Amino acid sequence: MDAVKICVAGMGARGFGLMTAVWLDREDVSIIGVCDPYEDRTKNAADEVEKRTGRRPAEFSDCRRMLDLKPDLFIVTTSWRDHIPLVVESLERGIYVACEVGGSYTIEQCWELVRAQERTGTPLAFLENCCFGREELMVLDMVRKGILGTVVHCSGRYGHDLRGEVTGGRINRHYRLENYLKRNCENYPTHELGPIAKILGINRGNRMLTLSSYSSAAVGLEEYVREHNPDPALKGAKFSQGDVVTTLIRCAGGETIELSLDTTLPRPYSRGFTVRGTKGMFCEDNRSLFLESENHAEAEFTWHNQFNNIDRYYERFDHPVWRKFIRDGVKGSHGGMDWLLFDDLFACVKEGRRFDIDVYDMAAWMAVTALSEQSVSLGGAPVPVPDFTCGKWIDGTVSYVTPER
Secondary structure (H helix, E strand, C coil): CCCEEEEEECCCHHHHHHHHHCHHHCCCEEEEEEECCCHHHHHHHHHHHHHHHCCCCEEECCHHHHHHHCCCEEEECCCHHHHHHHHHHHHHCCCCEEECCCCCCCHHHHHHHHHHHHHHCCCEEECCHHHHCHHHHHHHHHHHCCCCCCEEEEEEEEECCCHHHHHCHHHHCCCHHHHHHHCCCCCCCHHHHHHHHHHCCECCCECEEEEEEEECCCCHHHHHHHHHCCCHHHCCCCCCCCCEEEEEEEECCCCEEEEEEECCCCCCCECCCEEEECCEEEECCCCEEEEHHHHHHHCCCCHHHHCCCHHHHHHHHCCHHHHHHHHHCCCCCHHHHHHHHHHHHHHHHHHCCCCCCCHHHHHHHHHHHHHHHHHHHCCCCCEECCCCCCCCCCCCCCCCCCCCC
16 A cells, blocks of 8 residues: 555544644655535645645545545544544444544443444544553553552543633534533543553453542633633523543452543643552653652652652653654654554554554543443442443453554
8 A cells, every 4th residue: 555545524623733743744645535514624624735745635524425435544533423423434334444532422322333343343443642642651661561560540630721712612613612511521531541541451351340420510611701701602601511520430450540521720731640550650740750669768758859750761661662753753743642643553554454442442431421421410429331342351352562663
């Protein structure tokens, strides 16, 4: 295969951003079709492709018509609600499909996704770029080598001040607004959960058993609207989405996971990636690695002296993927994570391989949203997490191999 022919559904901020920062910089990719319900977005995307490559892709408002082009890969970067229906359509047509992240609306949707992939055998990739982050891959490698001992607890956060983005949703045609007005849940779990699931072997020898979610009051957006008036149509609007949603998950291996959605209060960006093992810990928020064998004398009251120490550990513990990436020159958006993700995905398409973040991961990680909505409505009552592998997680027949590129 000379170049991977791709069609893209959704040319808003994420789709257009990936196109300009990653896909158009690759000689092994050819964008043959773009689609969006908004004509100006489709035209803008086609104009950019033509300007950069000299070739104009076909333009569509109906993604299903675009699939008649029979691309090598269909990439879905639409609003959350359209993710699973478009992925299922692509699976049924036998077209390799890659889907951007988000949460599910129902558990039945997740089962529909799994059944479609198992029935058709069509490859699927879930585009959780944080699984390719430098620290996330470094800690994964350290855990597999036993450097942090036995991992018993992990936590993560989607900490991102989205007040302007959410309340500008009608003006900017962004789907988050309606979700924040009408739902209360952990609506964006996979940035933090994906790397943790890999570390804990979820779906590959381990699985999530139960989930409990708790929500704070929803006041941040309402106060922001009163003070900043980003959209007059939102005057007096009541938001359902709690300002902070905390989710606790218990795993079959005895580990616990704590997730936090924190997007409607003033704060700096953080994924809060934290891994606790019997021999050490990693903490993203203070960029610190604590190893009992090296730092124990400072463990109790002077731990702050170790804050921001991660730079001195890269030489010893950097994942091979990042060693090579830094040596060759980091490219792409989100600090290089997007480039690494698509570098691996395009290789999978060319070689006919399954992507390592597969349908079972997509279903399990997206299900957290629907399950959290149930639990929040029940006052934090625990709800069972379905086993989308139907028992295959037990003996590890759902395989996972970290890309060594």
